[in-house]
Amino acid sequence: MKKLIKKVSIYSFLTINLLHISCDDFLEVEPDLQVSISEQLATKNGVLEAYIGVYTQTEDLFSSIAILYADLQGGNIAFTPKISADNNGIKIPNSASTNIENSYSFTDDFRESDYVGFYNTAYTIINQINTILEQKDSYSFFPKKEQNQLNAELLTIRALVHYQVSLFYAQNYNFTANASHIGIIYNTNVLTAGEDFPFRISVSETYNLLQNDLDSALNLYTNTRLVSGPEYSYFNATSTKALYARIALQMNDWQKAKNFADDVIINSGVTLTSNKNYINEWKKNRLPINEILYEFPAPIDRKDDQAASTAAIFYRFKNKTDYAPFVASGDLLGLYNDTDIRKNLFIRKNLPTLKNTITTEDPYYFTKKFQNEAGVPLLRLSELYLIRAEANVRLTNSNSALVDLNIIRERAGLNALTSVVNILEEIFLERRRELAFEGQLLFDIARFKKNIIRKQGCLAMACNLEYPSNFFVLPIPKKSIILNQNIKQNDGY
16 A cells, blocks of 8 residues: 555565454464564564554555444435345445445344454554554664654554544443443553453543553654655644544543644644635545545555455445445435535436336435545544534533634535524534544434434434444454453443
C-alpha cells in the first residue's frame, strides 16, 4: 500500500507473520518466530518496515466492513438490487465483499460472528505495536527525535484501535453511572505463550488506558517525519488531539472534549471547506477533502477490487451492471432539505429492481464520498466544530454551541438558528447529516441513549431496537473465549 521506503518491502517476515497472528493465536506463537521477530527489529529499516505494516493493517481494518457498521446499524445505509430479502432475512451475494446478515438484524452469532475478522485484525495490530514498543530501548539506530516520534505514532494507533474495539464490543460509556460495566481487553504488553490470559476490564478502566496512551503520545511528538508520504496519512500531534476530542466526548468529559477541539480548530492551520467547494472536494481522485485531519489513503498499488481495501468497494457506482451493494437510506435522504448542498453528495441512478416478480426502474442514491480512488476519512475539522458544540451545550454554554452549530449549518446552505428548544437534538441531526458514511451514527445513537429506528429501505428481520439493549454491541468471537477462558461473553449472546 504505502511503498514509501525504496528497496524495502513491507512484506517482510515480521509483516507477513506477525500481522496475521490474532490476539488468541499470539498465545501459540512458536519460539523460532519470536527469534525472527527480534532479527526483524534489529535494524532501522526492519523497524520502519514493521511501522509501515502497522499503518497498512490499520488502513485495512478501517476500510473493511468496519466502516459500514455504525451507519448500517444506525439506519443511514440501504441496499442496491444486489441485495434481496426473503422470509429468512437479507441475502448478500459474495461479490458484496461482506457478510452482515446476522449483525444487521441484531442477531449476530458468536460462533460465526460477522465481525470476527475485525476483532482478530484489531488485536493483531495491537500485538504488533506492542512488539515494536517492547524493544524500543534497543533502537540505538534512531536519533532521539525519531524514536520519540515512532513511539508517539504507535501509541496513538494503539489507542485508536482499542477505542474502536470498545465501540463495537462494550456498551457506551454512560451505560452505567460510573462506567463500571464490562469493557474490553486493553493490551499494553506482548503476550507470552501459555502464560498470559488477560481479563476484560471495565469501561472506565478502558478509557483511562486510552487516555494514558494519548497523553504519552502527545508528550512525545516531535513533528519529525519517519518516512515520506502525505502528511494526513500519518498521525501527528494535531490529529491525535482531534482523536482525543472524539474520545473525550464519548466518555462524557465535556471540558476535555472542548479543550482539544478548541486547540485543533484554532491551531491546526486547517480551515473548513467552503460552501462553494464542498461538493467538488469530495470528488477529487485519491486526494482527501481539504479540511481533513487524518485519512487512510487508498492503496497506491491497487489493481482491482479484489486487491482493494478502500471502502469504495462498498459504495462505488461504475455503471448499471457494475455497482456496489450499499447506498443511502430514505431515512438519511429525508434529513436534507432543498437548500442543503449536501443533498448534492449523492449520485442518483435508476436500477432494474425485481419486486414481486415484476422488474421496475427504481432510484438509488450512491454517496460521492467513496467514488473513484477515495480513501477513508477518519477525522475532519467539521467534526471538531460539532464536538465543541455538543461539549459546550453539556457545559451549559448554549450560546457558544449555537455559533459552532451554525458555522456547519450555514456552510451547508441552511439558515442559522437563532434559538433552539432542544439544541442537543439539532447537533445530533447535524452530525448525522455531516458525518454520514464516516462510521459514527450508531455510537452517537448510543451516547444520546436513543432508539435505533430504521424505516425506509430496511430489509432486516428486526429493523428497530430500543435503548438500552444487549444488542447495541457485538458478541466476542467464539475462538477468543475458547483460547482464553478469562474472557467473559457479552450479555445476550
